[in-house]
Amino acid sequence: MILREDAGMSGRRERKKLATRAAxxxxxxxxxxxxxxxxxxxxxxxAEADIALRTFFNYFSSKEEAVVATLAAGAEELIAEFRARPRTEPVLRALREAVLVVMAHGDAGRRDHLEALHLIRRAPSLVPQQLAVLAAQEKALAEAIAERLDQDADDIxxxxxAATVMTALRVVFNRWLDRAVESTDLPSMTALREEVDEAITELAAGLxxxxxAR
Structure with a gap:
């Protein structure tokens, strides 16, 4: 009984930490x-998150890291969905399905992700944090792919x-942002999903x- 209560308290603490980090x-x-x-x-x-200043530094080392953390959160969700796909699915098909599931979870998360990318374009101070996030994303995805295939994470x-898929997603998101800048109306999220689907399908078909001939 005590062990069960301890486990429950630990679970609540972890959920609270995750909620605070998200806030x-x-x-x-x-x-x-x-x-x-x-x-x-x-x-x-x-102040905006209604926490003490010292609490901020329990989660992030700088404001730049906090702003770019939205990109890391999206990648974590993608990798979790990828791990949940049937092991019999080919890797790129599983990644395609995982991306589409994540994108179907709601407009708020997608728009936050795109807003973070838009901010990075305007603020060079965010680029080092973005590069750190991208490196961590690729490493984590490579580990998930290797686990699926019973390979080592440092196999080629x-x-x-992992690097190719992450690059493909960045290409699609950047194209979407370019159109958003050029137009007074935001390109539709449906179009974004279709381009993500197309990009990964192209990878699966081979480049x-x-x-x-001339």
């Missing part, structure tokens, strides 16, 4: 989008597959194509 991440993104990263302080983010296929 800080969302507050940082919200304030940065409203005022610009340079004009936002850690103190303002803590898991690493190459090598013959040249055209």
């Amino acid at each position: 800080v991440r969302e507050a940082a993104l919200r304030l940065a989008a409203r005022h610009g990263v340079e004009k936002v302080t850690v103190e303002q983010i803590a 296929y898991p690493m190459l597959c 090598d194509r013959p040249g055209r």
Whole structure:
């Protein structure tokens, strides 16, 4: 009975930590989008998330890390969905299905992700944090792919597959952002999902194509 109660308390603490981290991440993104990263302080983010300043530093080392954390959260959800796919599915099909499931979970998460990418374009100070997040994402995805195939995470296929898929997603999101800048109307999320689907399908079909005779 005591062990069960301890486990319940541990579970509640973990959920609270995750909720606090999400609140800080969302507050940082919200304030940065409203005022610009340079004009936002850690103190303002803590106040917006209704936490003490010292609590902020329990979760993030800087405001830049907090703003970019939305990208990491999206990747964590993608990898979790990928791990949940049937082991009999080919890797790229499983990744395609995982991406589409994540994108179907709601507009708020997708828009936060795209907002973070948009902010990175406007704020060079966020680029180092973005690069760190991208490296961690690729490593975690490579480990999940290797586990699925009973390979080592440093084998070339898991690493190459993870890097290629993450790059394909960045290409699609950047194309979406380019159209958003050029138009007064945001491109539809349906179109974004279709392009993600198309990009991963292209990878699965193979990138090598013959040249055209002149």
